[in-house]
Amino acid sequence: TLVSCVCVCVCVCSSAVLSMASVLQKLITPLSSGPLEPPRSKVTVVGVGQVGMACAVSVLLRELADELALVDVIEDKLKGEMMDLQHGSLFLKTPKIVSGKDYSVTANSRIVVVTAGVRQQEGESRLNLVQRNVNIFKHIIPQIVRYSPNCILIVVSNPVDVLTYVTWKLSGLPKHRVIGSGTNLDSARFRYLMAERLGIHPSSFNGWILGEHGDSSVPVWSGTNVAGVSLQKLNPDIGKDTDRENWKETHKKVVDSAYEVIRLKGYTNWAIGLSVADLTESLMKNLNRVHPVSTMVKGMYGISDEVYLSLPCVLNSAGVGSVVNMSLTSDEVSQLKKSADMLWHIQKDLKDL
Amino acid sequence: MASTKEKLIAHVSKEGPAGPTNKVTVVGVGMVGMAAAVSILLKDLTDELALVDVMEDKLKGEAMDLQHGSLFLKTHKIVADKDYSVTANSKVVVVTAGARQQEGESRLNLVQRNVNIFKFIIPNIIKYSPNCILLVVSNPVDILTYVAWKLSGLPRNRVIGSGTNLDSARFRYLMGEKLGIHPSSCHGWVIGEHGDSSVPVWSGVNVAGVSLQGLNPDMGTDKDKEDWKSVHKMVVDSAYEVIKLKGYTSWAIGMSVADLCESILKNLRKCHPVSTLVKGMHGVNEEVFLSVPCILGNSGLTDVVHMTLKSDEVKQLVKSAETLWGVQKELTL
Numbered sequence: 001t002l003v004s005c006v007c008v009c010v011c012v013c014s015s016a017v018l019s020m021a022s023v024l025q026k027l028i029t030p031l032s033s034g035p036l037e038p039p040r041s042k043v044t045v046v047g048v049g050q051v052g053m054a055c056a057v058s059v060l061l062r063e064l065a066d067e068l069a070l071v072d073v074i075e076d077k078l079k080g081e082m083m084d085l086q087h088g089s090l091f092l093k094t095p096k097i098v099s100g101k102d103y104s105v106t107a108n109s110r111i112v113v114v115t116a117g118v119r120q121q122e123g124e125s126r127l128n129l130v131q132r133n134v135n136i137f138k139h140i141i142p143q144i145v146r147y148s149p150n151c152i153l154i155v156v157s158n159p160v161d162v163l164t165y166v167t168w169k170l171s172g173l174p175k176h177r178v179i180g181s182g183t184n185l186d187s188a189r190f191r192y193l194m195a196e197r198l199g200i201h202p203s204s205f206n207g208w209i210l211g212e213h214g215d216s217s218v219p220v221w222s223g224t225n226v227a228g229v230s231l232q233k234l235n236p237d238i239g240k241d242t243d244r245e246n247w248k249e250t251h252k253k254v255v256d257s258a259y260e261v262i263r264l265k266g267y268t269n270w271a272i273g274l275s276v277a278d279l280t281e282s283l284m285k286n287l288n289r290v291h292p293v294s295t296m297v298k299g300m301y302g303i304s305d306e307v308y309l310s311l312p313c314v315l316n317s318a319g320v321g322s323v324v325n326m327s328l329t330s331d332e333v334s335q336l337k338k339s340a341d342m343l344w345h346i347q348k349d350l351k352d353l
Numbered sequence: 354m355a356s357t358k359e360k361l362i363a364h365v366s367k368e369g370p371a372g373p374t375n376k377v378t379v380v381g382v383g384m385v386g387m388a389a390a391v392s393i394l395l396k397d398l399t400d401e402l403a404l405v406d407v408m409e410d411k412l413k414g415e416a417m418d419l420q421h422g423s424l425f426l427k428t429h430k431i432v433a434d435k436d437y438s439v440t441a442n443s444k445v446v447v448v449t450a451g452a453r454q455q456e457g458e459s460r461l462n463l464v465q466r467n468v469n470i471f472k473f474i475i476p477n478i479i480k481y482s483p484n485c486i487l488l489v490v491s492n493p494v495d496i497l498t499y500v501a502w503k504l505s506g507l508p509r510n511r512v513i514g515s516g517t518n519l520d521s522a523r524f525r526y527l528m529g530e531k532l533g534i535h536p537s538s539c540h541g542w543v544i545g546e547h548g549d550s551s552v553p554v555w556s557g558v559n560v561a562g563v564s565l566q567g568l569n570p571d572m573g574t575d576k577d578k579e580d581w582k583s584v585h586k587m588v589v590d591s592a593y594e595v596i597k598l599k600g601y602t603s604w605a606i607g608m609s610v611a612d613l614c615e616s617i618l619k620n621l622r623k624c625h626p627v628s629t630l631v632k633g634m635h636g637v638n639e640e641v642f643l644s645v646p647c648i649l650g651n652s653g654l655t656d657v658v659h660m661t662l663k664s665d666e667v668k669q670l671v672k673s674a675e676t677l678w679g680v681q682k683e684l685t686l
Contacts, residue, residue: 022579024532026568027560057388057604061395080598087591087605089529090522090536091612188424195423198358202424226361235357245357257421264414270391271421278425 039067039096041284044106044148046140047116048072048081048099051156054273055113060085062277063093064284069106070099072116103143109151110317111280112144114167117157122262133157134166134350141170152283152319155294156181156276160213161343162350164294164308169353177319180294182310183209185275186217187292189254197250200226208292209254210310210326212339217310218332219251279315286317295320297340301333305344309336373401373430375618378440378482380474381450382406382415382433385490388607389447394419396611397427398618403440404433406450437477443485444651445614446478448501451491456596467491468500468684475504486617486653489628490515490610494547495677496684498628498642503686510653514628516644517543519609520551521626523588531584534560543588544626544644544660546673551644552666553585613649620651629654635662635670639678643670 043065045056052070059065068085072078082099089097098105106112117133137157144151153171155164155178164180171178186209188202195205206225211218221239224231237243239251261268282289293315294308300323303309312324328336377399379390386404393399402419406412416433423431432439440446451467471491478485487505489498489512498514505512520543522536529536540559545552555573558565571577573585595602616623627649628642634657637643646658662670 023565023569023572023581027563027565028532028534053604054391057391058395061392061608076598077600080595080600081604083591084595084599084602084604087519087523087526087595087602088608089526091608095535185421189421192421192423198362200362201429229361231357231361234360238357244354247357257417261414261417261421264410265418266411266414268418268421270387270415270418274422274425 038108040110041065042067042069042109042111043280043284044069044071044109044112044144044151046071046106046112046114046144047157048074048078049115049119050267050269051119051272052113052115053081054269055115055156055276056081056085056273058273058277059280060088060092060094062281064277064280065094067096067098068094069109070097071101071103071106072099073101075101103147106144107147109144109148111154111283112148112151113154113156113276113280114140114144114163115156116140117163119158119267123259129158130162130346131350133159133163137163137166137170141167145171145173151177153178154181154276154279154283155179156272158213161294161308161310161339162346165296165306165343165347166350166353168296168308175296176321178296179279179313179315179320180213180308180310181272181276181279182213182294182308183211183217183292184279184310185272186213186254188271188275189257190219190251193250193253194224194247198226208312208326209251210292210312211336212309212343213294214258215255216335216339216342217251217255218335218339219254220326220328220332221247222327222329282315283317283319288314288316288321290314290324293320295323297336301328301336303337303340305340305347307340307343307347309339309343372442373399375399375445376401376403376443377614377618378403378405378443378446378478378485380405380440380446380448380478381491382408382412383449383453384601384603385453385606386447386449387415388603389449389490389610390415390419390607392607392611393614394422394426394428396615398611398614399428401430401432402428403443404431405435405437405440406433407435409435437481440478441481443478443482445488445617446482446485447488447490447610447614448474448478448497449490450474451497453492453601457593463492464496464680465684467493467497468686471497471500471504472686475501479505479507485511487512488515488610488613488617489513490606492547495628495642495644496681499630499640499677499681500684500686502630502642509630510655513613513647513649513654514547514642514644515606515610515613516547516628516642517545517551517626518613518644519606520547520588522605522609523591524553524584527584527587528558532560542626542646542660543585544646545670546643546677547628548592549589550669550673550676551585551589552669553588554660554662554666555581556663557660616649617651617653622648622650622655624658625649627654629657631670631674634659635667637671637674639674641674641677641681643673643677
């Protein structure tokens with residue numbers, strides 16, 4: 001690599017009989033010596049498919065990391081992606097971009113984003129992907145933790161709630177350091193669609209989708225508001241089948257979104273990439289912002305199994321600092337419980353965790 | 354019975370909605386087009402983004418995927434259609450449409466395929482944005498910028514080729530790696546033809562104004578012990594290398610396009626190596642486009658910086674011009 005050229009120039013010149021100082025030596029006088037400082041805000045992305053690269057590019061363009069590492073098993077693709085990003089270095093503020101099949105390149109990461117695994121096929125539900133991805137994770141997770149024992153893991157691969165549980169088990173990390181991207185994206189889509197209907201920016205529309213990422217996600221209608229004005233108070237039928245304005249349709253569109261985009265372009269990547277960068281920002285900058293992400297919910301809302309579901313979590317540099325206790329209707333609670341049961345039903349049969 | 358929206362929000366403005374102030378259109382939603390679109394969005398450069406392509410499903414899917422990220426962006430309107438009416442009133446139109454280089458294929462081989470595509474695209478763009486600035490990215494970029502200029506009828510300041518902006522970025526990255534310095538502090542200009550025959554201007558290579566060639570007079574020659582010439586060779590080989598490894602290049606070109614758009618949309622008058630009409634400069638007599646340092650602002654490419662080139666550098670530019678003209682004169686426009 002060219003980084004090693006710096007060291008070679010210095011060594012060759014100090015031992016050469018004809019001491020022809022290199023351009024580097026003539027140009028630059030080093031002042032501080034000693035080992036290089038380790039990175040302070042390193043991000044690793046595991047998997048350089050469309051989702052992984054969208055996450056990587058979003059993290060780079062948001063200037064969140066001082067080092068980015070990419071890992072995958074397809075070596076050519078991995079090297080090509082790394083080079084393509086490196087060639088954009090002039091336009092970025094991330095001075096070191098590395099990659100390798102070997103996890104040693106990921107050492108000292110603060111945040112590791114796991115996107116590896118096979119993707120949903122057209123029409124395939126997320127739950128069908130499970131065992132395929134569990135087997136991949138058995139190889140990945142222990143290696144990540146070996147090289148970055150203090151990292152925070154963000155799991156993106158689907159089915160995300162199950163795989164976040166799997167990751168937690170395989171990593172041995174405390175539960176607050178293992179996060180699933182969960183319904184962060186569903187909520188972003190929800191806020192976009194609701195805001196479009198109202199003619200305002202998504203960030204000014206507040207609404208939370210919780211629970212299971214995907215078909216059984218729960219829109220918390222009681223919390224939907226603009227400037228603190230509750231939409232449900234203005235329209236008590238909101239979210240119900242009796243609602244003349246059919247706001248429930250908006251949640252349905254959120255659930256169908258992924259399938260729709262997959263049908264049209266083969267996969268989704270940009271929105272999930274942006275949402276992961278958003279989570280990364282809160283974690284990296286210790287912001288204590290609240291995000292709907294997948295966390296271990298045993299003991300909440302009457303759930304007695306070790307499952308991961310999305311709830312509003314306060315994210316900071318330690319990971320999930322705390323969870324906001326949402327006031328949910330009994331119907332919403334029973335939907336969460338039902339999701340929990342379904343997830344546990346799958347999880348209990350997974351082998352070798 | 355007032356709707357939820359009516360109960361929530363009272364419309365008070367008597368004016369209708371204002372149009373976009375710095376709209377960008379990206380033509381072609383392949384890997385390069387989408388990388389440019391995402392880079393532009395993440396740099397908050399525009400208040401409206403339009404996407405155009407012929408593949409309708411892919412186009413709609415890409416637009417939806419970007420829209421779903423709206424919460425995290427500051428570009429309120431993202432539209433897409435096969436019909437060019439969605440591109441109306443664009444300030445900058447980025448053209449990435451066309452066939453891409455295959456592994457080992459040179460850029461010049463792509464020409465006629467892409468000329469035919471441009472004959473459809475360019476007039477449609479101009480129809481809806483007669484005052485836009487065209488930024489051509491499709492390869493071979495120098496020839497296609499010429500083609501776009503001819504087909505558009507726009508004055509030469511409004512038709513810009515991405516040219517050696519990317520080559521120079523790659524050069525500065527590699528130079529930075531060699532010196533242990535950030536690329537933005539490493540100055541070096543690669544000009545001329547984007548691709549195999551680009552010209553690294555060694556006399557201009559510097560850090561903090563200190564000329565590297567001044568420190569190493571052999572720089573760029575075959576007898577240079579430090580083999581800086583290979584840095585330029587790596588730049589030329591870069592695209593082929595990345596294509597061989599991942600099938601195409603996207604991220605770097607996408608970011609470099611956003612960098613150019615920023616200078617244009619914010620009227621920065623920054624100097625970039627981009628492809629412009631060079632007839633009459635450096636001994637070039639043909640109507641060809643080559644990259645030289647140009648000043649970019651909101652009326653496009655307004656000025657060219659005249660570099661002091663060595664005779665062999667001038668010779669290379671003249672030779673590129675002849676090659677390009679040789680291809681251009683055979684084109685049916």
